[in-house]
Amino acid sequence: MPDRSTTPGLRERKKMRTRETIRREAFRLFDAQGFGATTVEQIAEASDISASTFFRYFPNKAALLIPNQLLNPIVDTFLAAPSELSPIGAYRFALAQVFGQFGGSDWSEEAARQALMYSLPEAAGALYLGYIETIEVITGALATRLSQSPDDPRLRITAGAITGVLMQSLHGAPMDPAPLLTALDFLDAGLPLT
DSSP, rough: OOOOTSOOOEEEEEHHHHHHHHHHHHHHHHHHOOTTTOOHHHHHHHTTTTTHHOOOOOHSSSGGGGGGGGGGHHHHHHHOTTTTTTTTHHHHHHHHHHHHHOOHHHHHHHOOOOOOOOHHHGGHHHHHHHHHHHHHHHHHHHHHHHOTTTOOOOHHHHHHHHHHHHHHTTTHHHHHHHHHHHHHHHHTOOOOOO
């Protein structure tokens, strides 16, 4: 019998499916007619929902580009990482594990999403909010892993440094986990410049 504390309920699973359907249909339309030419109404129609329902899941069209669906599996793996790993080493471990589960088509979809996200000026606000959310989530995960208060500024600084590595490694480059993992190793080593 599944553990009910970790298994999402019916309502949550339906929300997850709806969110994924909206994202999938949006990217199909973006690919067919371009981001700018695609309207929220077209995405809603293709997803078999109303436009108002779209806005319950995403604040705007650009928010579809933010890959927050990876954050929870990464955090779950981070929290379960071997205890002997440093916090940054544990985050690197989590990324390697989650990215290792991606297949070829998953990578090409993610690369297309990423290229679109970084090329659109209208995505900048959503991207910034995504970075802030990432810092918040990593701060909370660090607090849990280290049994410390999430108010400890060192945790937010560490989360900001990890997010900075993500930003630098992914911005304007093809989706490739190797440089990201190397950059996390560099951060974990204390940023040795000599």
